[in-house]
Amino acid sequence: MNIQELKKKSSEQLISDAEKLGIENASTLRKQEILFAILKKFAEKGYRVGVFKPIETGVEDIPQDGKKLFETYCWGCHHQTAMAFGPPFNEIASKRTYDEIKAYIIDPTSMYKAFGYKRTVMTKLKTTEQERDAVAKYILSYKGKK
DSSP, rough: OOHHHHSSOOHHHHHHHHHHHTTTTGSSSHHHHHHHHHHHHHHTTOOOOOOOOOOOOOOOSSSHHHHHHIOOOOOOOOSSSOSSSSSSHHHHHHOOHHHHHHHHHHHHHHHHTTOOOSSSOOEEEEEEEEEEHHHHHHHHHHTTTT
């Protein structure tokens, strides 16, 4: 799923795509909500979203395993220091602990209310303990970075 191509589509094209995917009431959603719903639907079907050439960060002292996992699983919705569909890593790192980040990766649906979010579109990722550890450390490496 190439998120950049998806973002170029008109609202009408996105509504059509969403309806084909079985997303209910797509015509009542805002464009960003439709994009979220489409990405979520693809992720639920086992497709990886966000497998693109990542933006350059200039950060070299980061856990490389976490960076690779970020590029595979997270980059479609999160960027390191810029707002995308989801919050940037520097914002997450400033608000969350290592354990909170791992808990959210494990089960975003049960954690979003505890974090004060109105909703979540993040899907449950099939990751190992080691992968969650690496991603959490990678996210936390952005604490205090702008």
